[in-house]
Amino acid sequence: MDLTLHCHWRDLNGPWALTVSHNGREWQLFAGTPVGSESLPFAGPDEVRRLAQALLDLPAEPEPYECEWQLSQTEVIHDKREFTHYATFAVGLDPSDGHRPYLAYQSYFHWGQTTALGLEVICEDPPVDDLRAQAHAFLTGLPGPARPQR
Incomplete structure (x- = not known):
C-alpha cells in the first residue's frame, strides 16, 4: 500500500506539489514548485x-480551522557552522x-547571523x-493503534 498524502496541481508557471511520504527511514515533506523543490523530515x-486526521476533519462549512506543523533540520556545513x-x-x-x-x-534558512526565505508553496x-x-486510506493502511475517526 502506498502510504502517501499528496496534492499536485499545475498553473501557468508549471507543476506544484506538496507530499508527505515515507522514504524508507523517515517521514518526509516534499514541496515542489516549477523552479525548485526541497524536503524536510516531517515527524513521527x-x-x-494527525495530518491525515486534519485532512479528514476539514470542515464543509465556513468556520475557523487550521492545523500547523513546525519542521526543521540542522546540518553542520563545511566551515563547522550550523545551517x-x-x-x-x-x-x-x-x-x-x-x-x-x-x-x-x-x-x-538560518546560518550564522543570516536568515533567508526559502520556498513558499500554497494550494x-x-x-x-x-x-x-487519501487520508482515510492512509489511516486505514498505516500500522499502529490510530484509525480514522470519521
Missing part, C-alpha cells in the same frame, strides 16, 4: 496520523477569503474530497 507516525532549514506546513480554511481550504508551506482550493479519501 503520530504527527503523520538550519525551517518550515511551517499548514492545513486550514482561510478566514480572510471566505474560509476557502488551503495547504501552505513556507520555509526559511488554494485543494481537491478536498480526494485529500479526504
